[in-house]
Amino acid sequence: MSQSNNIHLNLSKRQIIENLLIDHKSATEIARVLNVHKSTISREIFKYRTLYYVGDKSDSICSHCLNAASCKLKHRCGRELCSLLCRGCSTLKKGEFCDTYQPLHCKIETRFPFVCSACRLVQMCKRNHYRYVAKEADKIASHIKKESRIGLDMTPEDFARIDQIVKEGLANNQSIYHISKAFKNEINRTPKTLYSYINRNFLSSIRLDLPRAVTYKTRSKSPQKYDYKENRKIDRTNHMYRDWLVFQSTHRIIDFWEMDFLGAPHASEQQILVLTIPRLQFILFFPLSNAIQKLVLETLDRIYYELGSDFIRVFPVILTDRDPAFNDFVALETDAQTGEIRTNIFYCDPNVSNQKPSVENVNGQIRTIFPKGVCLSNITLEQCYRLSSHYNARILHSLNDATPASLFIDIFGLEVFRKLHLEIVEPTKVSLKRPS
Numbered sequence: 001m002s003q004s005n006n007i008h009l010n011l012s013k014r015q016i017i018e019n020l021l022i023d024h025k026s027a028t029e030i031a032r033v034l035n036v037h038k039s040t041i042s043r044e045i046f047k048y049r050t051l052y053y054v055g056d057k058s059d060s061i062c063s064h065c066l067n068a069a070s071c072k073l074k075h076r077c078g079r080e081l082c083s084l085l086c087r088g089c090s091t092l093k094k095g096e097f098c099d100t101y102q103p104l105h106c107k108i109e110t111r112f113p114f115v116c117s118a119c120r121l122v123q124m125c126k127r128n129h130y131r132y133v134a135k136e137a138d139k140i141a142s143h144i145k146k147e148s149r150i151g152l153d154m155t156p157e158d159f160a161r162i163d164q165i166v167k168e169g170l171a172n173n174q175s176i177y178h179i180s181k182a183f184k185n186e187i188n189r190t191p192k193t194l195y196s197y198i199n200r201n202f203l204s205s206i207r208l209d210l211p212r213a214v215t216y217k218t219r220s221k222s223p224q225k226y227d228y229k230e231n232r233k234i235d236r237t238n239h240m241y242r243d244w245l246v247f248q249s250t251h252r253i254i255d256f257w258e259m260d261f262l263g264a265p266h267a268s269e270q271q272i273l274v275l276t277i278p279r280l281q282f283i284l285f286f287p288l289s290n291a292i293q294k295l296v297l298e299t300l301d302r303i304y305y306e307l308g309s310d311f312i313r314v315f316p317v318i319l320t321d322r323d324p325a326f327n328d329f330v331a332l333e334t335d336a337q338t339g340e341i342r343t344n345i346f347y348c349d350p351n352v353s354n355q356k357p358s359v360e361n362v363n364g365q366i367r368t369i370f371p372k373g374v375c376l377s378n379i380t381l382e383q384c385y386r387l388s389s390h391y392n393a394r395i396l397h398s399l400n401d402a403t404p405a406s407l408f409i410d411i412f413g414l415e416v417f418r419k420l421h422l423e424i425v426e427p428t429k430v431s432l433k434r435p436s
Contacts, residue, residue: 009034009044009141014134017041021132024118046114048137053129062086066102068126073098152202162187163203166194170209173368173432174394181395182427191397211368211432234327236347241355244319244346255279255411256317258359259326261291262366262376269377272370272384273299275318278358280411282404283391284420285366285384293325300332303420304342310416315343319356322347366391369434383435385421390432393425403427 009017013034020030031038062068076086076098086098106127108114115130116122122129152159165187169179176198177191187194197203198210247253255277262272273286273296288295304311320326329345348355369387370376392405399407405424409417417424 009036009040011134011138014044014048014137017044018117018132018134021045021113021115021117027112042112042114044137045112045132048140049115049130049132050136051128052131055125055127055129062126065100066104066121066124067100068124070124071100073100162189162194162197163205166198166203167205167209170205170211171433172430173211174430175211177397178395178427178430181401182430211365234322236329239329239346241319241346241349241352244317247317247344247346251316253317256319257315258356259318259320260356260359260363261288261323261325262363262370270379272366272376272379274359274362274366276359276362277404277408280404280407281358281396281399282408283362283388285388285391287379287381287384291323291325293328293331296325297328297331301336304335306419306421307416308419310412310419312342314412314416317344317346319346319348321353321356322350369432379435386423387432387435388420389423389425390430392422393427393430394432395427 016033017030020033027038027041030041034041062071065071071085073086074084075082104121104125104127106121106125108116108119108130109128115132116125117131119125154162165183166176166179169183170176174182176194180187180189180191180194189197194203198205198207248256257275257277259273259275262274269289271288271291273288275284275286276282286299288299303315307314318332326332326345326347329347332345333341333343335342353360389405392408393403395401395403405417405422
């Protein structure tokens with residue numbers, strides 16, 4: 001007989017068992033109907049049967065007699081004045097038989113079918129009565145299955161090690177996904193399991209320790225603070241977002257950069273220029289003493305001269321917003337010495353941040369290091385290089401467990417990676433903390 005790979009019985013299969021027991025079917029016959037082994041049927045009934053009548057536990061022989069229910073005998077003990085029936089009398093001991101005694105042989109406690117559903121003697125039997133009810137059996141089985149999965153399948157020492165790794169990783173602003181992959185040989189737990197441990201308070205780390213466990217405010221419909229008066233006289237013909245969509249399609253651009261600022265000029269002494277490649281989630285950070293056009297151009301010029309001929313290949317397009325510091329697209333696009341085009345600048349539509357979602361997401365992530373409203377000051381270029389190196393060493397699920405740095409090197413080469421002053425950081429040593 002072929003066996004089913006699904007050994008767990010569900011409610012419908014248990015209902016079949018209940019009905020076939022009433023029809024006096026054997027374990028073999030029931031097993032054949034459900035395509036399981038007969039021992040599965042026997043164990044199922046024995047384990048999940050319910051006791052619905054507690055039998056007579058006295059030493060009276062009547063509890064083992066077939067005629068106990070209809071017996072009218074009196075005075076077996078010799079007391080003529082007794083008005084009680086002898087059945088169930090405590091004075092009658094085992095071994096004392098009467099003329100009407102017929103032994104009741106029942107092996108229901110140890111032999112199939114283990115229940116009294118189809119027994120014709122059940123009405124006169126004074127022993128324990130059992131039955132198998134599909135709904136009750138399924139409820140008990142589900143409860144046992146749920147209880148068996150509660151708790152942690154590991155030693156206290158192993159759990160303490162996991163707790164320490166997660167705590168240290170979160171202290172370095174590493175994501176749970178990165179921690180689970182970077183330390184997979186020591187943790188051997190999925191990101192979902194680690195999140196479950198934190199949400200159920202198994203670990204010393206709590207939800208507030210997670211880098212992105214925040215509540216987002218409702219964005220205003222038309223933020224007037226981004227309506228710069230300098231933009232009203234700028235002619236961005238052929239550099240609009242719709243022009244970018246056409247350019248991307250006709251030139252088959254795969255990897256491009258999104259650019260934005262972190263930090264508000266009125267609240268911080270410095271701002272951070274953020275550049276990211278969306279497909280690779282590759283990030284570069286550059287400190288600026290002020291978010292002005294001159295410093296942005298100097299930063300882009302520095303990258304251009306460091307990369308040399310590789311710049312055009314690495315920076316084919318930069319997509320940004322309409323911040324006044326990015327207004328001079330001619331200067332940003334052109335080599336000041338030769339007049340050659342070195343990149344292409346395109347601008348998102350006003351108040352449509354989802355046209356450059358990658359850099360907006362990076363700004364949200366880096367807010368765990370530089371909270372909104374905190375003054376940015378004394379951040380050096382070397383610190384930004386180091387921060388970029390660590391951010392690009394994160395193991396990301398969206399990259400199929402690769403790191404942005406490894407993919408960037410595969411595409412553009414290690415030499416270009418080094419020219420950007422970046423270092424290869426081991427995943428276990430990633431630290432996403434404020435530079436010091």
